[in-house]
Amino acid sequence: MSETPASESTLHEPYGLKGLDLPNRAVLAPMTRISAHGDGRATERMRDYYRSFAEGGFGLLVTEGIFTDTAHSQGYLDQPGLATPEDGESWASVTAAVHEQGSSIVAQLMHAGPQGQGNAYTSGLRSASAVRARGEQAGMYRGSGPYEVPDALSAAEIGEVTSSFAAAAVRAREAGFDGVEIHGANGYLVDAFLTDYLNERTDGYGGSPLARTRLAREIIEAVRAAVGNDFVVGIRISQGKVSDATHRWSGGVAEAETIFGALAGTAVDYVHTTEWKANAPAFPDEDARSLSQLAREFAPTLTVIANGHLDTGAEAAQSLGDGGADLVAIGKAALAQHDWPQRVQQGREVLEPLAPSAFGELATLQDWELRVPEPASSSR
Numbered sequence: 563m564s565e566t567p568a569s570e571s572t573l574h575e576p577y578g579l580k581g582l583d584l585p586n587r588a589v590l591a592p593m594t595r596i597s598a599h600g601d602g603r604a605t606e607r608m609r610d611y612y613r614s615f616a617e618g619g620f621g622l623l624v625t626e627g628i629f630t631d632t633a634h635s636q637g638y639l640d641q642p643g644l645a646t647p648e649d650g651e652s653w654a655s656v657t658a659a660v661h662e663q664g665s666s667i668v669a670q671l672m673h674a675g676p677q678g679q680g681n682a683y684t685s686g687l688r689s690a691s692a693v694r695a696r697g698e699q700a701g702m703y704r705g706s707g708p709y710e711v712p713d714a715l716s717a718a719e720i721g722e723v724t725s726s727f728a729a730a731a732v733r734a735r736e737a738g739f740d741g742v743e744i745h746g747a748n749g750y751l752v753d754a755f756l757t758d759y760l761n762e763r764t765d766g767y768g769g770s771p772l773a774r775t776r777l778a779r780e781i782i783e784a785v786r787a788a789v790g791n792d793f794v795v796g797i798r799i800s801q802g803k804v805s806d807a808t809h810r811w812s813g814g815v816a817e818a819e820t821i822f823g824a825l826a827g828t829a830v831d832y833v834h835t836t837e838w839k840a841n842a843p844a845f846p847d848e849d850a851r852s853l854s855q856l857a858r859e860f861a862p863t864l865t866v867i868a869n870g871h872l873d874t875g876a877e878a879a880q881s882l883g884d885g886g887a888d889l890v891a892i893g894k895a896a897l898a899q900h901d902w903p904q905r906v907q908q909g910r911e912v913l914e915p916l917a918p919s920a921f922g923e924l925a926t927l928q929d930w931e932l933r934v935p936e937p938a939s940s941s942r
């Protein structure tokens with residue numbers, strides 16, 4: 563066992579996120595597990611699954627994307643919800659198990675938007691505009707073929723979506739969560755509004771980059787009004803999408819300034835940037851800065867969480883150093899070892915993240931838990 567290099571020590575330093583005293587800077591990235599009851603309630607296996615990451619040293623856990631209403635928000639069958647009182651009650655044992663380990667847990671609130679591919683309640687998709695998501699449905703969530711063409715949300719439906727996020731946030735609070743993260747990334751509804759080619763609206767929710775942030779801003783404000791000031795509210799932001807992994811904001815750094823600046827003007831506490839590689843330039847043809855560095859610059863008052871192939875202590879340290887991040891979120895490397903923070907801290911072997919090529923075969927929580935990746939076959 564070797565000493566933790568000095569450059570990596572920041573990872574193990576405490577951090578105050580609003581009222582939360584996080585023991586370190588390691589965050590579990592949100593990861594959909596499609597392992598809930600069919601009606602959206604969390605299961606005991608999910609409780610044990612999340613507890614294991616807290617046991618392994620993650621100071622903050624962000625849950626998988628959780629749908630917010632019984633209309634169009636659910637994206638995957640067996641995805642969990644916070645859409646009903648029963649959903650809310652089912653999460654109480656999960657949050658208690660995580661708290662027993664001294665960690666905090668935030669619920670990621672998600673509306674699937676144009677990337678929905680399984681909804682137990684309501685058929686049909688809703689999005690900013692009637693524009694089909696690119697690419698094909700995700701096989702790892704049991705989808706195949708092109709996405710459906712969504713209907714554009716009416717003005718009244720936008721109000722219902724916003725209210726549903728607020729109601730789900732209240733249920734999260736009642737269930738013992740320490741905060742909520744609004745899923746504004748990866749091509750789902752909020753990101754569809756942010757995205758030029760998916761948003762053709764002319765009613766103040768589309769057009770300029772600032773207008774495209776309006777839904778995100780309204781959801782943040784509705785959630786904040788519903789949960790009060792002593793509850794963490796964050797938002798996740800990306801360029802890439804499940805349906806379009808290599809997408810970049812066409813307005814480059816100027817668009818980043820608009821988006822992060824707009825978020826800084828809201829009552830949100832943190833912005834969680836996710837990229838394929840967190841430390842790589844966000845707009846390589848224009849600028850050397852990463853997306854988390856741009857978030858730090860244009861939203862200096864907000865906590866910044868960075869995500870994307872921060873697989874080793876050294877990569878995490880770079881992000882926490884001059885990479886602009888206060889916290890680092892670990893995804894596939896955490897699935898390979900639920901005790902990633904402890905391994906890094908103790909200088910033990912850190913396994914490669916699970917290979918993307920393995921996703922198609924892995925549908926259930928149990929598969930993920932039982933699967934031990936073969937280091938030699940892992941790819942990036």
Ligand SMILES: Cc1cc2nc3c(=O)[nH]c(=O)nc-3n(C[C@H](O)[C@H](O)[C@H](O)COP(=O)(O)O)c2cc1C
Pocket residue numbers: 591592593594595625626627670745747748798836837838869870871872891892893894895915
């Ligand atoms: C199985 C799986 C499920 C995911 N589900 C979600 C999700 O529900 N919400 C979300 O924001 N990102 C989701 N992601 C993206 C991860 O949070 C993360 O951004 C991505 O894996 C890149 O980080 P990494 O390189 O550390 O794995 C998922 C990723 C994986 C591998």
